[in-house]
Amino acid sequence: MPVLKRSTSPLLRRGLPAFLVLLAFSAPVAIAASGPGGAEVPGQPLVSSIACPLQPVGSCSAGQLMTVRGSNLQSAQQLTFVGSSPSRDNVVVKLSARAAQPTAITVTVPSRAKSGAIRISGTIGSAVTAPQPVKIVAGLPATDDASGSKKLIAGGKRAAHFSYRVSSAVAVGARVEAVSGKTGKIVRSWPLVKSGDGAVAWNGFVGEEPAASGTYVLRLNELGSASAKAKAGSDTQFEMLEGFFPIRGAHTLAASEMQRFGGSRDHQGTDHFAKCGTPLAAWTSGVVQFNDFQGAAGNYVVVQRADGQSYAYMHMLERSPVKVGSKVFAGQRLGRVSDSGSASGCHLHIELWTAPGWYKGGRPYDSLPLMQRLDKLN
Template sequence: MARYRSLALALAVFVTVAGDAAGDGGGAVAPGPPDVKAISCLTQSVCRSRDTVVRGEEMVVRGANLEAVERVVFTGARGNGDDATASVSATTERSVVAVVPAEAQTGAVVLQGSSSSTLARIDRVRVRRALKVAPLDISPGSSFYFGGRRKATFEFTVDQAADVRVELVDGESQAIIATWDVAAEPGVEQHVRWNGKVRGAAAGTGRYSFRLAAPVSASAKAVPEATDAFFFADHLFPIRGRHDLGQTPTNGFGGGGTRAHYGQDMFANCGTKLAAARGGKVQFAGYHSAAGNYLVIDGAGTGRDYVYMHMLEPALVKTGDRVFTGQKVGEVGETGRATGCHLHFELWSAPGWYEGGTAVDPLPALRVWDRNS
């Protein structure tokens, strides 16, 4: 045994002398031994602390004289049985990047060069498992309306503390239109709620999805991901039952004659539920000899007004009330100057009904809302 030890010592001395000789010769200066200063996740938010790495995530070793490093060995417990080796993906003089193996265990980490020579050893590196994220109530297939009582909500839990980013993605363009950064605690239900706005205005009608990017800014392929898609519309069609949109020109905007007809007459049985096409504030609810029981709602997030006439009974909401999109406001009737049960519906441009706005033909919008709801 003593003989082997002295042989190894002799070799080490020889190597050192050779290195010095090269330096004296004026050629390339041989690098000193690797000097490790720090080991961590490549993305700091993934680890949260130094000397900690996460299985499946990229790690970085920083220091000096690291260019010869080819492998990172997680030695784990005593003995070789649980060793796990990672090949480095990028090396510079000052840093080494590798993906932490799935079997890596907490313990000493050894940096190896070619021929498995040990270049450096870090006594203790904590290895954590990757964050697990469980989406909870993701209500697939649900529909949400701008200004509605129910907001599109995404719920999830994590199995360890983490900074998690939730993204809202436009289903058509795939653009990320909103993000939430959540400092999630393990086992606690996290909620992200979208109010239907993009840059302060109602988002367009279509499909959207929540996407979980956790942890924040980790490389995309290493990110556990969950999505949930839902339908969102900026309006709801106001007649909540069988109906037709009007059959004759006199049912339409302008009325097809000399009379002023500022809206669209849409037919349905008397008693059919009417809901607010767009929530907002009730500007007026009352009775008029021509309009019958009628209602004007100042639409949320828009200067436009939405007018409902000939309702069976007085509106279910009062002037000044706040109304949600989809909230029942009354029923189809034929009060006032009306022939047959129908909803006379008007749409007024900002700033609204008899406030300086003008009535616009609502039929194109009604057709879209009717298709979507």
């Protein structure tokens, strides 16, 4: 189907029915595809509102998920932050098929976006401009670490909570959804209760794997917001940190000088004591680089992340079931804490190495600050 770039269709101005407009602009093949009666022919796109989580209507911050509501938006191909000076500070966001739905377009606000009009283009009859401009405000910065929002880890003690009250008949398909701020994808969703109060608690897992790190939003989908309202205190926006706390039981965290990184013995890792046999899980997703026994390390496994960093887990009770070259996900069982190799007392000796990885040109660095951060949320 041809993409129309003109800003106003003369046919639309004359008020011809949308079906005829499509006939005028479409190749015959496209008409045949729309079927008899033209039931799939869209009308003119309209924009009604712009909103971002935790902001007054019309205000958004870089990195946030912005929802543009309206109608007939499914064929939109790009969204432009027009800014204040004509064309010079335009920031264009290309829309995937998933981002452009009939009644809503969802995009992550780019860091360069400026306050100003929002223009949607690529639709039939082409560009439409939102009735109100968007105001780009500081406050919720784009980077994950600086977001200041609630921080969670998958499988941690604190889930993301979303509670709501149903006020009218709940439509089939009304759901609470968890949306990634990075990709705009719905990663999980839950049907609404039929009446009264409902609540969702999300532990950060999608199937058996933790969700990717980054900002997430819990919200009612469009059908859901037609019949229910979110309650105050819901975690409408939060940050999922990467990783899974590896020691799945009571433990200490590098409790003495000897157990810390570096020091007089030039310790390449950190030591964390736990009861012998405590389950051990992968901190991070990656590919198994090594799974072996060595006199000092005992039973050990090295997992390399996609960015080339390596995580080495040592002194395990037995050889890990994971295969070299296979993928593991954060939270996947690697083995059990023990004292195999050269160790006095059952503990996890863990090493973090920069890219390109463990004894492949990287260098070890101190894992304790990261372990402490994860442990607080665990």
